[in-house]
Amino acid sequence: MTILTAAAATAVALSAQTAASAAPTTTGQAKAEVNADRTAAAAASEKYDGAQAQEQALQHQVNILQDEIARQQAVINTETTTLGAVASAQYRDGSVDPTVKLMLSANPTEFLTQASSENQVDSNQAALIAQLVAQQHTLAAEKAQAAQELKAQQALLKQMQQAKASINAKLKHAQGILDALTPAQRVVVNAPAGGGGYTPPSSGSSYMSVSQIDLSGISAAARTAMLAAMSKVNVAPYVPGGSGPNQFDCSGLVMWAYAQAGISLPHYSYSDETVGTAVPFSQMRVGDIVVNESGDHVGLYAGKGMLLSAPRPGLTVDIQPLSYFGTIVAVRRF
Incomplete structure (x- = not known):
């Protein structure tokens, strides 16, 4: 017991020393x-959004395939019944039709192919058998495709779980750091990162007021999207996977804002690289969709070198310098 107690004490001491260091x-x-x-959690959130979008698309495909499989099976069942009726009639006349073997066969497709090639059936039955063989092949192919897509869907679900675990781990670590600070230190740590020669105003986290955004000369869709996004500045918090109306991640905000203009966008920053029309970086206008941070972040250009976006956990929808978000990957316009 003494040895165990000493070992336990040593383990606690080492753990405390490691934590302290x-x-x-x-x-x-x-x-x-x-x-x-928080930045890593935001990047993982976009990975989650992307996997979720792909999984939903695959689920839609699987549903279509399953409906088609059910339809094909119903047709095959009807045609098999028809052949069975013909066989029964011929059986009563004293002849055993190959379709009787079909009904008892463990591998109908193989039997049908063989029976057809050996000319063991009359012309009417041959036509039905040929159609049935083709439908059996189609059904088998559809089942194989459905199985493959279900496997891919499971892989995407696993990616989503891993992304969510990564988000939770990063946010838990950040919260542990914050919990160890004094209230005054937490205010400093939670303040937006400075840089680029900009100083955030004392009244809020944004570096630019929504009243300073010039909406003139842009499309009606961009104006509607900007007004929607502007209404969430300093109000709606960043939440991984959030798509509005009261909480957002970065692609969720862009998707929701343009949805107010009747434009459907993906909930994935990497997919936003191909929406709308490409615009040279030097010709950005207010309301343009700007993808940066190697594709991990997306927001709406607010003019004057600023980006309106949902930056990362711990912050609300904000207007910050574009320079905070790394290299621009794409600018797209509606």
């Missing part, structure tokens, strides 16, 4: 770690 030593270090965790 891993803990941020300054507010600046804490801020950097929390921002890194």
